[in-house]
Amino acid sequence: MDLTRPTFYITTPIYYPNDFLHIGHSYTTVAADALARYKRMRGFDVMYLTGTDEHGLKIQQRAEQAGQDVHEFLDGIIAWIKDLWAKLDISYDDFIRTTEERHTRVVEALFERLIDQGDIYLSDYEGWYCTPCESFWSERELVDGKCPDCGREVQFVREESYFFRMSKYVDRLLAFYDAHPDFIQPESRKNEMINNFIKPGLKDLCVSRTSFDWGIHVRRDPKHVVYVWLDALTNYITAIGYGSDDPQMQAKFERYWPADVHFVGKEIVRFHVIYWPIILMALGLPLPKKVYGHGFLMMRDGKMSKSKGNVIDPKLLIARYGSDAIRYFLLREIPFGQDGVFTPESLVQRLNYDLANDLGNLVHRSAAMMHRFVGGAVPASSAFGPLERDLAALCEQTVAEVEQHMDDMQFSLALGSIWSLIGRANKYIDEAAPWALNKAGERERLQTVMYTIAEAIRYASVLVAPFLPRTAEQIWAQYSVEPEQTTWESLRRFGTGAAGRAVAQRDPLFPRLDVEAELEALGALANKGRAPSSGTTAAEPNQPGPSQSAPVAAAKPAAQNATGLTPSGGPPEVGGKPRIGIDVFDQVELRVGQVELAERVPGADKLLRLMVNLGAETRQIVSGIAQHFQPEALVGQKVIVVTNLKPVKLRGVESNGMILAASHEGTLKLATVPPEMPNGAIVK
RNA sequence: GGCGGCGUAGCUCAGUUGGUCAGAGCACACGGUUCAUACCCGUGGCGUCAGUGGUUCGAAUCCACUCGCCGCCA
Structure with a gap:
């Protein structure tokens, strides 16, 4: 770690590895990765944390079903997950597993401390339990006295549990919201939290269970297992050294905490903006600066499920299109914070129009012209004319726009700005018409134009680097861009890129896809992978209260009538149409x-x-x-x-x-x- | 049922505090170009800005109501 630089600590949820992850999990992680890469380019000492939430009944059962020891089962899935992140070029700095000693030991200790402080107390949990769903329900949630999920009988259970005294901290929490209006993003979530959970009176949170064994045991009362949130949320501090005996780790914690932003799916916003701050208050720690609840990635025909046949394994997508293409689609297509729909059409269109036609073709056609007109190297420029100044201004302006959008965590808008620049660069080529200059023998002007094109490409390549790291590297290699010309700071002034760099002619960065063939292939891809059927987030599914929904949820079945070709019936009714000859x-x-x-x-x-x-x-x-x-x-x-x-x-x-x-x-x-x-x- | 939000071109959506705000991308039509992955560039049509009433010199933009949709909670 570099002590002279400001820090930026960003986290994803820790995923629940009871099954393989799907493209919805990839979405959160890719978004966090783009921000992490961007912040690194801006000179921050970034700590990007992701990981897995490995305790709970579901994991225990899955391991049993698989006939495996729990650790064995988990290691297999974790290896798969890490391989997925590697394939997606996720540049995390640490990966925490809640079964690691650095986490369990600290959770044990802080649980004891919170009991001693009086923040955690022993009481009884009462509720209705649906055995098949493994879900607890309150009296009011029941429908006709039955499980609201499956409609089956429920049993009344009473279980000794430890509770966290949340109510004690409500005033301080509200004061914190007031003092930090940007804490919850998007803002619309804030009202929901306040109106639904805080105003009606915040209930104490059940933080232990005795009904299963796979978890962190309470030291003084080992029949209790620490339940979900106290275990899961604290990963954000244990991973960076909170409660460690090692002075170096302690220093690390001091350096990075509080987190700059927690990225979470909208279904767990509540736990991150209410319970987590209160837990931190109880521990006397500063609160994170921001919690960003992003939307779900949905499928057009509903929730991803194996029975529907619409589950797509992210690894198969990456294998077919490349990680940059998938990253681009996720970040460009879906405004961060809103839900988005994944469709094969939209994927193929994004890849063809934006990546192949616009960016790929810009890089490719320019390289060809460098060879045909100016000997395969970026020539030196003489004085810029109006066209060049115009493009230069847009390049510099685009940098500012991207910076603004990244501050707002609006990845789709940032990419939109960059693609405006790419479009303008393509237009510039048409306007400046190097081929005409070449024919006319206007060497000096031709060289200026070719230099300007190379410089615009350099701008695009650097701007795109946080989102499409491989593509950026490829462009830099193809255009021999020196490392110091690939930094964010090198974008401050247009025209500082060096001349004389050799340009190689390579295959296009992105192939143009045959739409029909891809739609067919994507259809076939669905359900072939070992993708999961249930959601996995920092939440465990069997906690009291409504079960967690998966990050990939159902899209509303849109009324989609085939236009133009109706089910080939006759006229609506006999005599309904005029007679014809x-x-x-x-x-x-x-x-x-x-x-x-x-x-x-x-x-x-x-x-x-x-x-x-x-x-x-x-x-x-x-x-x-x-x-x-x-x-x-x-x-x-x-x-x-x-x-x-x-x-x-x-x-x-x-x-x-x-x-x-x-x-x-x-x-x-x-x-x-x-x-x-x-x-x-x-x-x- | 409670709280909040949304309804703008065929589709996805931008539209700060009311006065070139009627827009962008995709789709569609036509034209140009040839350096390039049949790519790129230009031009064009399309919208009673959900509906009704109101405030105002003036409203997509404010208010009320109606209809439709969504989110969170119950």
Whole structure:
């Protein structure tokens, strides 16, 4: 650690490793990573912490199911998680596991201290327990006296428990909110916290259990296991040396605490802005500066679940597209703080438009011109003209914008600013037209233009580095950018980049993807991975009260009607349309076809993609009949196809025709012809 | 049921304290260009800014109510 630099301590939730992580967890961790990398570039001594919350009944049971010792089970998952973070280029400085001695010993000690102080007291926990759900419910939460989740019988349980006297600190907590209006982000969460939990009277928190064994035992009363939050939240201080005997670790704690920001999913905001500050008050420690509750990453067709077949293993995505592409999508597509929806279409579009077309092509076309026009190296510039000054101003302005957005933790906006610059650079090339200068033999002007392009690319590469670390490195290597020209400070003045640097011609940074092929592949990717089916956060799912929702939650099933191609029924009712002459009808070409391939269009619940053999050709047709037919059942079927319809795109898939079907009161049957009719035969 | 929020172009959304605020990106149409990954650049249409009433010289922007949607809690 460098004592001369200001510190920046950032954390993710510690994830619950009862299963493999999914792309929702990756989202939090990638966001924290981008901020950590940015702060490092800005000269901060960054401490970026992530880790795992390894205690609790669920873990115990999962290990038993797997026939493994708990430690063995955990080590396997933790190795998988660390491998995921490595694949995503997560630059964490420490990874804490709550089963580590540096954590358990301190939690034991502070539990004792809090009892001695009177902040923790022994009492009885009473509630209703649903055995299958492993959930506790209060009297009011029950629905008709039954479990509100599953509707089954619940049992009244009374269990001796330790409680944390939260109520004692409420006034101080409210005063803290007042003094630190930015503590809770986004701000809308603050009202929810105050109105729902504090105003009605903050209840004391149950902090121990006797019903399971896998956890940190209370020293003076070992039948009790420290329950969830006191164990999980304190990772933020134990990891950096709180309560350590080692003077070096103590110094580390003094240096980094309080944390600058805790990134958390919105479902655990409450624990981080109410219980955690109060625990810290009880320990006499300063409070973190900010808690940022970000939104969920959702799937279009609902919550990720194996039964729905929409779970995507982040490692498979990374393997297919690269970590930078996934990082870019997550940070650009979803405004931090809001929910976002992951769809194969949006992923492929972001990668094609933003990465391949804009950034990738800028870097690629510029390198080609360096070779064609100026000998493969960045030339020296002479005086800038208006075009150059304009671009230079935007470059410098973009730096300021990105800094502002990063201060606000608005990653999508920061990337938006950077991409405006990239767009402007592409436009500059068109305006300055180096190829025309080359033809006209205007060497000096050509060199200035090529220098300016290289400098703009250097700006883009440095700005993009916190988000797309690999891409930045690749650009620097390709354009031979010296390390001192890749620093944030090197962006203060446009035109300080060195001339004479060799430029290599490389393959494009990002391949242009074939949309259809990718949608198909992404559909196939779903559910293939060993992705989890339940949420994992710093919360354990079996605590009293409503069970925790997963960071990946259900998107509202949007009303998605296929436009343009309705389930190929006839008119809404007989006589519902005006009469036409044979000449009008004759404009419609109908032919016999045979379905060769049928599959669902990923993300669309009504659409099937069909390949239909029409004799002379095989056509792709998208039809809104998925709710009536299993794809397999259609293969081989003879159908009647409208062959002269204009092509349309449905869910991004081109449909080149329409098949006929009859519908009546919710049922739908294909219009067909006997199998002996050859494909391509005219129907009239 | 309580508290809070939202409803702006086909889609996703920006729009500080009311007066070039009717915008951006994607999609769509047309045109240009050729250095480049059929890429890039330009131009264009589209919106009664959910509805109704009110305050005001003037409201997407303030107030009231209605409808619809969402979040947290119960």
